Amino acid sequence: MSEFHRPVRRPSASFDNIAGSAGPAERSRVAHATAAALLARARADETGESTERLIAFTAEHGIDEIAELWSAAPAVSLPGALWRLYLIHLAIHTDPQTAALLYERGRVELATADTVVAGAPAPASPEELVDLIDQIMRGAFRGDFAIALDRAAAFCRVHASGATHVADDYEATESERASELTTRALRLSVYAKDLSTAADAWRAGILN
Template sequence: MTADFHRPTRFPPTMFEGFLGAQDPAQVSRVAHDTAAAVLSRVRADPDPEIVARLVSYTDEHGIDAIAELWSQASPKSLPGALWRIYLLRTMIRQDAAGVSLAFQRGTEVSRTIDQVVAGAPTPAGPAEVRELADVILRGVFAGDFAAALERAAAFCRVASTGFASLADDADAADAAHPDRPGMLTRRALRLSSLGEELAACARLWRHESLD
């Protein structure tokens, strides 16, 4: 198992070689699906903790660009699309853990759903806690119930989206010195809401064995 993962990418080299120079959209799509399926099936068949840890932290060392090139153009309701969105959510959290944790905490205060329970974040959830939750969710993709991991991520997105929307309302009323802030917060709320819907759809498809 370990021999299939080489420095510095930790992925089988042929996965990235297949993408290089690919201009045909059909070829790009095929590579996206092939790499997503290969990574997921290999790791889930033998979830070595070291390999899972390397995949979770892959973008910390190499950035999000390599993942984006492979999977960001895939359909939102596809396996590569789901993996891209999980990595994207983790990156968003790590880039602004303080802001996201504030929004998540506000979301838990104003939401009337069980999403905060589904997400599995501790209370209160500060920056360190939401960073750890992002890692836990991604580990679950590779070494747990895949649909449950997507559902946890979707629930987190919905709570944080609700929080950002609430913070935007506050900013509308009280932050005249920063006129762009309400719009920025609203955009983050909408983006997370869309992300949550896409991840939830992928979870449903996976449970019906229709996510590919």
């Protein structure tokens, strides 16, 4: 689905267009610096208010400003991992009904521990999936960052499995819809691999 790769909405620049028109090296430096600063700020705030603002940001403003900073960062980097978390977060908040449908189909079809790792109820309602991704985001900003990435990766694998099987259901009657779901499944599978690798890098102290 397109919501997994394109920015949406264009509000006033909440990140003050930090990247501006700088060259690739400067944009990379800014991406890494802002990701580290945001994570450090959230962890230093014992009230949790900074984390709640960061979680609410995409719902209120879209992700254009974040995209300008982080979308070009390597997948296995701090800004790259945060970018993928924000994309997943936005996609679920934008269409929780479809997310719940695909997640439940994946839960039924996928014979792995991913549903346990992700931590969603079985079955999960749209509201419960929204709550799940918010919990994962809180874990990223306040808890064990690697565990949050592992949970997000597991969620992506379950969701991808569901999208793949539903695509198969649509293949004979709605080929365009089947193609969209297949694309979504492939993208989620890549995100799952990226997030798992980023989690390992964080544990090794080399994710920056």
